[in-house]
Amino acid sequence: MTRTVLVTGGNRGIGFEICRRLAALDRKVVLAARRRDLGEKAADRLRDEGRDVTAVALDVADGSSIARCAEALAGDGVAVDILVNNAGVFVGGPLLSGPDPMPESLAVNLMGPLGTARAFMPAMIARGWGRVVNVSSAWGSFAEGLEGAAAYAVTKAALNALTVHLAREAGPAVLVNAMCPGWVRTRMGFDSAPWDPSGGLPETTAARGADTAVYLATLPDGGPTGGFFRDRAPLAW
Numbered sequence: 001m002t003r004t005v006l007v008t009g010g011n012r013g014i015g016f017e018i019c020r021r022l023a024a025l026d027r028k029v030v031l032a033a034r035r036r037d038l039g040e041k042a043a044d045r046l047r048d049e050g051r052d053v054t055a056v057a058l059d060v061a062d063g064s065s066i067a068r069c070a071e072a073l074a075g076d077g078v079a080v081d082i083l084v085n086n087a088g089v090f091v092g093g094p095l096l097s098g099p100d101p102m103p104e105s106l107a108v109n110l111m112g113p114l115g116t117a118r119a120f121m122p123a124m125i126a127r128g129w130g131r132v133v134n135v136s137s138a139w140g141s142f143a144e145g146l147e148g149a150a151a152y153a154v155t156k157a158a159l160n161a162l163t164v165h166l167a168r169e170a171g172p173a174v175l176v177n178a179m180c181p182g183w184v185r186t187r188m189g190f191d192s193a194p195w196d197p198s199g200g201l202p203e204t205t206a207a208r209g210a211d212t213a214v215y216l217a218t219l220p221d222g223g224p225t226g227g228f229f230r231d232r233a234p235l236a237w
């Protein structure tokens with residue numbers, strides 16, 4: 001049975017590589033992007049590689065956009081079996097002065113994954129199979145010191161907590177996990193991110209960042225749920 005995966009923020013960076021890798025594993029990929037034109041352009045690149053990819057418009061910070069996306073997919077008879085909440089923003093700056101970095105960070109990094117979970121997980125639970133991957137960050141780990149910009153750390157820590165509770169509500173047939181891709185050369189990760197040890201191009205590095213998400217999206221039945229991973233290994237909360 002061919003499983004269908006929806007990847008948010010699939011038009012570039014790590015999300016695009018997650019789409020590419022899962023499509024290469026013969027998953028049917030729904031590449032979600034907040035700008036339809038950028039989503040179509042990215043999907044074209046993968047279709048040119050012979051992959052089964054469709055693009056949908058999805059702004060995860062906008063509840064009505066999530067609802068429209070879910071309705072459009074249901075109308076086309078598309079059931080989402082695997083949800084990868086990859087879209088994220090890094091809004092720098094302190095919490096107590098200057099522009100408040102929290103509203104956008106909360107909307108994209110926390111409420112977005114909750115909104116897509118509410119849109120797609122109940123049907124997974126009803127069908128008795130599903131996988132959810134929340135692309136988080138080690139900067140949201142208490143054990144690693146909640147490093148990085150405050151709003152980013154706080155919202156990724158909250159995404160980790162959300163992961164635990166979604167896994168509890170989902171039951172054993174729908175596996176819900178969070179992951180850290182490592183420090184990756186993307187628009188968010190900047191050029192200062194270390195090169196892939198193999199000396200590959202930035203996109204090779206993004207592919208490496210995508211690896212643990214692909215692993216979690218393709219877990220066998222009975223696999224881990226409610227966990228946090230990096231490089232396919234458990235990571236301390």
Ligand SMILES: NC(=O)c1ccc[n+]([C@@H]2O[C@H](COP(=O)([O-])OP(=O)(O)OC[C@H]3O[C@@H](n4cnc5c(N)ncnc54)[C@H](OP(=O)(O)O)[C@@H]3O)[C@@H](O)[C@H]2O)c1
Pocket residue numbers: 008009010011012013014015033034035038058059060061062085086087088089108135136137138180181182183184185186187188189190193
């Ligand atoms: N890069 C790293 O070193 C690193 C490290 C740890 C964790 N992460 C996490 O990995 C994930 C992907 O990051 P990346 O490095 O690939 O970042 P990126 O290159 O900046 O890409 C971010 C993606 O998220 C999308 N996005 C942002 N806001 C959105 C919204 N409201 N609705 C839908 N899509 C939205 C962007 O869409 P647009 O093109 O429309 O802006 C883009 O597709 C993020 O969750 C990030 O926190 C990255």
